[in-house]
Amino acid sequence: MSLFWRIFSLNAAVLTVAALVLLFAPVTVSATARMAEALIVLAGTAVTLIANAAMLRVGLAPLARLSRVMTTVDLLKPGTRLAVRGHGEIAALIAAFNSMLERLESERAASAGRALSAQEAERHRIAQELHDEIGQTLTAVLLDLGRVTQAAPEQTRDQLLQVRESIRNSLDEIRRIARRLRPGVLDELGLASALRALAGEFTTAGMSVRRQVGAELPVLSKEVELVVYRVAQESLTNAARHSAAQHVDLVLSHEKDQLQLCVRDDGRGLRGAAEGAGIRGMRERALLIGAGLTVESGTTGGTSVQLRVPT
Template sequence: MRLSLFWRVFAVNAGLLGGIALLLLLSPVEIDAPIKARQALIVVGVLVITLATNAVLLRDAFAPLERLARRMDTVDLLRPGQRLPVGRDDEVGRVVAAFNHMLDRLESERHENGSRVLAAQEAERIGIARDLHDEVGQLLTAVLLQLNSIAETAPTHRVEIDEAREAVRRALDEVRRISRELRPEMLEQLGLVSALTELSTTFERASGVRIERKFDAPLPRLFPDTELAVYRIAQESLTNVARHSKAAHVTIALERSLDSVVLRVVDDGCGLGGAPVEHGGLRSMRERALSIDGALAVRDGAAGGVEVRLDVPTARVAHVVAVD
């Protein structure tokens, strides 16, 4: 049976102290008062050897605890799989194993809670989009019809009425745009490729950034929750391009690899300038990737700018469909 950590540390120090005691008892070394230089060198040498031996013997016992402390300082539940090798069956090994089991539970709970939160957010988005479309949109349409009726009976105020009608039209277009962003109906009706095409076209028209689309054909059809997560990550990536990158060109690609479907959004902007800042948008992207068992990487692009890459495992594939 292996000795416990306490008894191994005790044995190391007891062995060293016992060795020193035997050395003093059996060796002809004498200590004068006042101590001589040769005697002082012997004492200092024995002390250095004792401390060095103690450090070497104890380093192996406590090294796993140091690794555990460093991992506890840096662990991030949005980057799953950060486990420590156990490699021993003593108290330290059991502490490391317990830490790994704790991470398993926390990641599982984070996955479940994150999925519920994202589902609640999407339900809230759908409700807001429905209210905007059914309530605000209809009210603005009614106002526009009233202005058209007033314009026919009050020709003297035609200029003011035309300005008001144009303002209402712009407001109605904005309401429809926000409603589409909150609830991507194209995704539900025509699938991921069509939704990404519409998203990138709208982004190109609004931002002036040129978009290049690369969609493999045929592509596997993903489950609805997976398609929604891929769409939202692409949407957030384009939003970050518009806000931060100062890019002139963006490539959005949806590719089929050996064991995954890969989304890539690559711009030619100013890049990350170091490690990416974990702002709310990036953490939301990681949450969505985690909810579908995907792997998200945000890094500097090969030719400058930023590359966002999402790998969705083939386990999330429903069936294969052709892309026109």
């Protein structure tokens, strides 16, 4: 039965009951209604309206549930579906909405995959240019400065040494940026070594990172390794920049056919703040490999980021 005929039937049923009550109830209304008669009519009208509202609420309840889901659905948190209840057009509408969500989630994942692949390719290109072009140029400058320093007078040698030290620090910074853009250790030595190097990098930046990497990790694809590494990198970056954390625990474990990465800090926590571009980027990366990501405040403060990858 269509929605129109359902509403019509409900109203017809209520009006029919009201008419039967007026026909067969021992109640009369004078030409000029008395107070008691007016109260009886008003009470009957109120009962009729209440019954009509209750029946309509029951009949339209699936639409109210659909409206709530539509206002709260987030494509970065897939799996939200509404149970198909009701009949006729309402059930068809809910089924169509669920189908639309599936298409949107698949299209969002595909477009995010293309965008992230392009981003990684661009990072790789920039890192290679930093290493090959700027890195080699600064290395040549250091060698030239070394020869100039040896032949320079004593009064200018100290200044040249300071310039040389500044250039060496700049070269180290460029190499560090290149490693963050494209971690060569991830391709050469694997995920476990890359995470150990990442934890050491943030430890030297003034934040203590306690790492615990499982000894027996499953064989992972390059795509999965890169997603796990980027999520750990973004989590540590957020802890250093926004949480004012002093200690961070980075744990990578594997149990029950599931690889789990947990990054927990002792900083300020989320404190009800909206998710920024960094967290949404982590969610998009997790969707690419079918992983689940949760970001929440810890029970004793701080922030906890958990990535669960089915293996």
